[in-house]
Amino acid sequence: METNLALLLLLTPFAGFLINIFFGKKLGHTGTGWLGTAAVATSFAVTLFFFLQILGTKEALMVNLGQWLSLANFTVDFSFQLDQLSLLWLMFVTGIGTLIHIYSISYMHDDENVHKFFAYLNLFVFFMITLVMGSNLLIMFIGWEGVGLCSYLLIGFWYKTQEYNDAAKKAFIMNRIGDLAFLIGIFILAYLFHTVEYTTMLKMVNNGWMTKWGTTPREELYPMFFSLAMLCLFIGACGKSAQLPLYTWLPDAMAGPTPVSALIHAATMVTAGIFMVTRLNFLFNLTPEVLEVIAIVGAITSLVAAAIGLVQNDIKKVLAYSTVSQLGLMFLALGCGAYEVAVFHVITHAFFKACLFLGSGSVIHALHGEQDMRNMGGLRKVMKITFATFLISSLAISGIFPLSGFWSKDEILMSAFHHSPVLWAIGSLASVMTAFYMFRLVYLTFYKDFRGTEEQKHHLHESPGLITFPLVVLAILAMVGGALSLPGHSWLNHYLTPVMASPAEHHELGSMEYILMGIATVGALIGIGIAYAKYNSKGEVPPADAEITGITNVLYHKFYVDEFYTAIIVKPIYFIGGIFKNVTEVAVSGLVFGLGWLASALGSEGRNLQNGSIGFYLLVFVLGICSIFGYIFIFLAK
Structure with missing residues (x-):
């Protein structure tokens, strides 16, 4: 029975894809949307069943469909595993995925190819589930490439606009660079371990197999090969999770419909790199030099992306660079060896970032496609639900107590401080910038007077219930999600213990921790205060593109990368x-x-x-x- 349920979890979105792609037109716009939503909701229900089961038994479920490859002393099974890490990921992939599907029923209702849209969304979720459920690196690679393909299909969904096609090709090609490195890393690990199964590699490491390297001249090179493999895996993660220097595809991915942005940026593709590093934490722990590279790249990425986000005027571009910056903080935590902390921020980020993207879509929907914040303003008076949920999520991502982002971001900064005060300072500065550009967005979009056209003003209205319902759910999760991991009483750390090679460091609330929390809170309030003074109190509006000069122009053009x-x-x-x-x-x-x-x-x-x-x-x-x-x-x- 459990095997059948696991296959139901995996294959239901794929069945939704097949039905919609071949018969979607016959179902009509509403029918195809509800079918796609039901497919992902079914996977969420099965995931919830297994999640509740593992809370009690703590035993992972293995589903082996048979041997896939057999080459000399190298074999690979076509198998899947449902353990603490994979089920946690599946909870927000399928849960938030269901909410995004519900949102899309209304948002995409009038699109002529809505059946293809829901088919691609279902296929995207299917490949993400494959990536997360796989019991070895080759199954992960299938899902890894699959989400890359689906991102191409969804980013370029409105293919009649050449700019959108270019954005889709850019995402696809740039990810191929990272994927090549990822594949090289898999090959090296397969050569060293004669397997790519997670559990087998873990057993070999725990049995001290790697300590025997060096008994022959060839084996003396194994430590170097191993470090190279882990570095290649990280480069692959840089592509999928948009880290320097492979990050420029992610802001351009805004070319796709807004639900696509929410799905990619919040719950699926961009979290694949963090998942992979966390899944292989027992291997990354053996290469501290690679972990140091991960921490440095993550910190610099968070700062660079936050700096670019300070001056963007497209509402979705601001959120896109925010995603790159937040992903940088997650990699900073991974580099510090704080895997559980990174996972914690992945979860809270999924809540408030999905809400922010869907909220921006609600605004764009009300303004008939307008995305420039310079042509917005005053929307809180007519879009009260959108405004309230957007404000809650903005406070959460800014790290304001007691919302979820406060707890997860604070854990990252604490981990960074204990690892390197320099990296802590970089992460803290990026966090202050985050508070500023998020409330710059809030004030330009929802406060003062409306700056759009009279026709837009005449048609302003709150979005339909199918759009606002997911916003409310996500805003509530953004408020209470921090309870998953409170300092000194972390349910999440305890839950993830079976899949972690080393136990997490619990940050007890001593005087230093209170000081760090205070600094982070004051920094966030300063960022919000500056945004308030400029864009609400003074009522400033960013200048036209031709009038932007100096360092602002450099940031506006994204450092000309x-x-x-x-x-x-x-x-x-x-x-x-x-x-x-x-x-x-x-x-x-x-x-x-x-x-x-x-x-x-x-x-x-x-x-x-x-x-x-x-x-x-x-x-x-x-x-x-x-x-x-x-x-x-x-x-x-x-």
Whole structure:
């Protein structure tokens, strides 16, 4: 029974994809939406069943469908596992995924390809479940590539706009860079361990198998290979979870419909890198030098993305750079070895970031597609539910007590302080910036007077219930989610103990911890206060693009990273491609025209033989008969 339920959890979204992609048009716009929602809701219900079961038994469920590969001493099973980590991930993947599907029923109702949209959403959830449930790295890689494919399909869903197609291709190609490194890391681990099964590798590590490396000259290189493998896995995580230098695809992913942004940024694709590092924590613990790289990259990413978010005027772009920054904080925690803390922030971030993206979609829906905050304002008067839920989530991401973001972000900063005061300072500065740009968004969007057109003002209204219901649920979760892991009394740390190689450090509330909490709170209030003074008290509005100058212009153009990539990568590739194109065109043209000339020449000579002379034809006939007889006498007579 448990095996069947596990397969139901996995395959129901895939069944929803198949039905919608082939028969969705016949179901109608509403029918296809509810079918897709029911598919993911079923997976959530099964996940909840297993989650409650493992709370009592604490025993992981293994589902082995048979042997997949067998090469010499290397075998891989096509198997899945439901343990504490995978079930926790599945809870918010399927739970928040269900809310996003409900939201999409109304948001995408009038789209002509709504059946394809829900089919792609279901397929996205299916691949994310595959990634999380897999019991080995190859199954994870199937899901890893699958969510990459679905991100391409969903980001470029409105394919009639070339800009959106370019964003989809950018996401796909940039992820391929990270995926190549990820695949190399898998190959190296397969060579070293002769397996890619999580439980088998863990047993080998616990039995001291790695301490035996170095008995032969070849094995002396194994520690270097192992460190390289873990670094490659992290590069793969940088691609999926948008860390420096592979982060520029994520803001452009805003080209997709808003529910896609919420799904990618909150619960699925971008969390894959954190999941992978946490799943392999017993291996990363053996490479402290790689963990240090992870911490440094995460801290710098959080600061760079937060700085860019300070001056963006597209409401979804602000939230996109916020996601990159928050992911950086999660990797900072991972690099400090605080895996449980990173997971804690993944969960709280899923709550408030999904709410923020869906809230921005509610605003865009009310303004008929407008995304520039300079053309908004005053919406709190007519969109009270959207405003209230957006405000709660903004307070949560800013780290205001007692909302969920306060507890998870505070844990990250505490872990960073005990690891490196420099990294703590970088993370703290990024957090202050977060509070500023989030309330810059709030004040520009919801306060003062409306700055849009009269037609937009005339049609302003609160969004329908199918849109506001998920907002309310997510806002409540953003308020109370911090209870999962309170300092000194962390349910989450205790729950994750079976899947962690080393127990988490519990941050007891001593004088230093209270000081750090106070500094973080004061920093957040300062950021909010500056935003209030500029955009609410003074009523400032960001200038037009042509009027932006100085450091603001550098930040507005995202440190010109995209332009740099275009100059050193894209244009040289186009140049080389142009050379090969010209050479190919010359070669192909020469071959085609050459063959044409030869055929024409042979035809001209052949026409001379067709001269109407019967004597010439008889001569050819006689010569042919003589040739046949000559062949018979000379060769066959032997």
